[in-house]
Amino acid sequence: MKHTLFFILFIIFAPLVFCQENREVKNEVGLFISDLINGTYSFTYERAMGKHISVGLGFGIKADDGFIKFSGLDTDNIKTADISYTGFKITPEVRYYIHQKGNAMFTGFYFGAYTRLVNYKTDLSGIYIDSQDVSHYFLYKGDIDVNSVGFMIGYKLPVTNHLKIDFLIAGPGAGYFTFKLKDVIPPPDEFYDDLNSALEKYSFLDFLNADFQFKKTNLKEKLTLPSFRYGLSVTYSF
Template identity: 25%
Template sequence: MKKVVLVSALVAAMCTAKAQDGGSNAVKINPLSLFLATGNVAYERATGESQSFQLGLFYSGVKLSSLKYSGFGITPEYRFYFGGRAEAMNGVYAAPFLRYQNFKIEDTDTKDKVTFSSFGGGALIGWEKSWDSGFMLDLFAGPAYNSGTVKAEGTADEDNFNISGGIDGFGVRTGITLGFRF
């Protein structure tokens, strides 16, 4: 019984020390993306004192009458913290990123389908704050460029679709995420 108490106390002490240290991992969500029927989650891991890697994933899907819209994307980025505390996951950062996106619009009545896909990248400037409780706030914005294609199936016509606005060409990537560091 003494060994169980001792091991439990040791584990609790290590967890408390890790929580006070801030941890080198974080999971974050973008609450504003829910207004666009999209779920957006990111995992960030400190890779050094003032650097981290983040991998973001999103999925979107909505059906209105006979039109069904869905899409997903993946966004890896590498962050360099240089302002504020200038420590990983706490301060001002610059981050180059890549992004792959794939969207589909389908008419369930006619079986027409249009797929948009793009690959691109850009750079962000952001500010991330980690509190002692583990909660985090991340604000960011920056330019992005994507190169996209359209593929139509059925009677849908590819020429009727304009895929500008962040899917093909220049755009702006902005966001607010809330998360927990562990």
């Protein structure tokens, strides 16, 4: 019985003692500081795999606040409130650190690849003025799904033995967007031609040349658009 108990204790505590002696840590958690500006609480987990490679997983929750907001539509026929959204994002990634630091969490320059799954929900409400100058209140529930893939380059700066600052310098990629609207209080049929025209001229969508074609019988649109990642995070290894 004593031998069995000793064996169990050895199995539990031996890895801890070994890690203390070698001072090698393979796990790291982090908080994306830059995402807080947009009301998103993003957390990361990274695990060292071998001498240069690590794998990671990020998870973020978007609250209905933040400094970055989208202005509403304001045309002769359609006027809406400012657009806010909530949702979540999941980001698996793999990294290759250029400088070898042993089988522990790495620092310095890295490059890698990522994929991202995003779901956002929003409301679109406002007033539509038809060709007869009659005003109609409308309300839609919006749903946005984004599946993106891309590459990234960054630099991880050590501050202490465990604390680091991770600079994600650039992460260009391609995103596959699905926009869906659910009519709660629908306007007249002619509303959709005016909506599509307004969206084509709407801020960054016009810059991306996004061609929306919503119809009463088709409130779903798919587009392939550029995507980009960047940011600043603080991490802790253990």
